[in-house]
Amino acid sequence: MSIRWGGEGGEPRSVEQHQADAVGLARPLARVELPLLDALGTALCTDVVAPWSLPSFDNSAMDGYALRSQDVRVAGNSDAVRLKVVGDVAAGRAGGASSGTVEPGSCVRIMTGAPIPLGADAVVPVEWTDAGMDHVTVTMPCESGSNIRRAGEDVAAGDVVLRAGTRVGPSQVALLASVGMGRVGVHRRPRVAVVSTGSELVEPGGQIHRGEIADANSLALASAVSASGAEAIRLEHLPDDPIEVFEALGRLAAEADVIVTSGGVSMGAFDVVKQAFASYDGVRFVRVAMRPGMPQAIGMLGDDRDVLYFGLPGNPVSARVSFELFVLPAIRTMLGYSSVFRPFVAARAASDLRSSPGKIEYLRGRLDAGVDPAVFVPVGGRGSHLIAGMAGANALGVVPEHEVSVAAGARIMVLPLSGEEWG
Numbered sequence: 302m303s304i305r306w307g308g309e310g311g312e313p314r315s316v317e318q319h320q321a322d323a324v325g326l327a328r329p330l331a332r333v334e335l336p337l338l339d340a341l342g343t344a345l346c347t348d349v350v351a352p353w354s355l356p357s358f359d360n361s362a363m364d365g366y367a368l369r370s371q372d373v374r375v376a377g378n379s380d381a382v383r384l385k386v387v388g389d390v391a392a393g394r395a396g397g398a399s400s401g402t403v404e405p406g407s408c409v410r411i412m413t414g415a416p417i418p419l420g421a422d423a424v425v426p427v428e429w430t431d432a433g434m435d436h437v438t439v440t441m442p443c444e445s446g447s448n449i450r451r452a453g454e455d456v457a458a459g460d461v462v463l464r465a466g467t468r469v470g471p472s473q474v475a476l477l478a479s480v481g482m483g484r485v486g487v488h489r490r491p492r493v494a495v496v497s498t499g500s501e502l503v504e505p506g507g508q509i510h511r512g513e514i515a516d517a518n519s520l521a522l523a524s525a526v527s528a529s530g531a532e533a534i535r536l537e538h539l540p541d542d543p544i545e546v547f548e549a550l551g552r553l554a555a556e557a558d559v560i561v562t563s564g565g566v567s568m569g570a571f572d573v574v575k576q577a578f579a580s581y582d583g584v585r586f587v588r589v590a591m592r593p594g595m596p597q598a599i600g601m602l603g604d605d606r607d608v609l610y611f612g613l614p615g616n617p618v619s620a621r622v623s624f625e626l627f628v629l630p631a632i633r634t635m636l637g638y639s640s641v642f643r644p645f646v647a648a649r650a651a652s653d654l655r656s657s658p659g660k661i662e663y664l665r666g667r668l669d670a671g672v673d674p675a676v677f678v679p680v681g682g683r684g685s686h687l688i689a690g691m692a693g694a695n696a697l698g699v700v701p702e703h704e705v706s707v708a709a710g711a712r713i714m715v716l717p718l719s720g721e722e723w724g
């Protein structure tokens with residue numbers, strides 16, 4: 302697989318260039334057939350065609366009485382119409398002649414979803430009647446076709462109801478089930494291995510000594526992987542030992558489709574990932590013109606060079622933002638989604654915002670989309686170690702390279718951080 306690399310030492314790469322590299326290295330994975338519930342969060346690998354219409358037969362939209370609309374033409378408050386009830390039909394019954402035929406002056410008691418009996422052209426809701434059993438009094442007139450759900454008004458047999466690349470969520474499951482599918486063909490979920498590097502890291506819940514910190518990234522990244530629809534494999538953190546890191550990643554490459562590490566990719570003396578891949582030509586270290594998250598590594602690992610690798614910076618906010626921008630679109634490409642980049646939302650800045658020159662700045666904040674126009678409220682500071690601010694944010698406000706500030710009330714593009722349901 303070949304990519305044109307840049308940004309090593311020289312000019313930083315743009316976010317768009319690095320995103321294009323990430324997505325360009327990813328391929329949709331093989332087809333698998335899954336029971337509907339197991340397919341949640343995956344994407345369809347082929348168009349789905351309806352074998353039958355929806356509704357598949359004319360049926361009642363109400364609990365009431367199926368009748369001939371002309372029989373109740375004169376029904377009104379002073380002039381009620383009395384009809385003989387000749388049958389009963391509930392949802393699940395075959396309908397037709399078995400539930401009684403509606404002749405002039407008669408009707409059939411009907412429940413929501415039940416087939417419309419022969420001879421009837423409308424349903425009056427039970428609320429417009431005295432709810433009689435042998436005879437019923439109808440107090441209001443209705444038009445022909447009232448409260449009848451017509452066969453095929455939702456979907457016609459042979460229609461493409463869902464396109465390849467559509468995410469399977471609750472509403473898609475409802476449609477797939479309705480057209481008779483118990484299983485569905487989707488792209489296999491990528492297995493994404495997540496590893497933190499850093500000799501200062503301690504497994505969360507363990508004893509922490511001075512100078513040590515809890516490993517936040519591998520859990521945060523594994524959570525983001527699971528939310529994306531992929532399968533997370535989490536390894537406990539690795540120490541800053543290049544040989545250990547290189548060997549561990551080599552072993553992981555045998556079972557993963559994607560490997561994501563955090564830490565050890567910048568300019569420090571112990572940048573372990575950089576050292577680990579010093580004599581390996583499948584991984585490149587680049588600088589991306591963004592804040593947070595400037596240093597990035599990307600490449601292919603494994604004997605066949607078919608395992609996508611992301612080396613994210615170690616600061617928790619940098620790692621989280623880098624995942625959103627680069628890893629998530631690559632995972633979605635592997636899942637076969639037709640839409641891989643999160644859509645921006647336009648909002649107004651709630652206060653004056655500052656940003657670094659020459660870099661895209663991703664500011665943590667809260668998007669309030671319940672007002673028009675939507676408002677972006679910054680949360681916490683800009684430091685990439687400020688985990689609490691990140692936890693209070695539900696969105697990133699994006700300030701382009703050439704801007705150094707956004708005035709209160711000015712327009713800002715915002716990337717929501719929650720929900721994977723777009724596309």
Ligand code: AMP
Nearest residue numbers: 497499516517518519564565614615616
């Ligand atoms: P690095 O990119 O390895 O130089 O790390 C940058 C900063 O992020 C340092 O302060 C690290 O201690 C911190 N850091 C690295 N990995 C993690 C992690 N897994 N969880 C929390 N903080 C981390």
Ligand code: MG
Nearest residue numbers: 499564565615
């Ligand atoms: Mg480190």
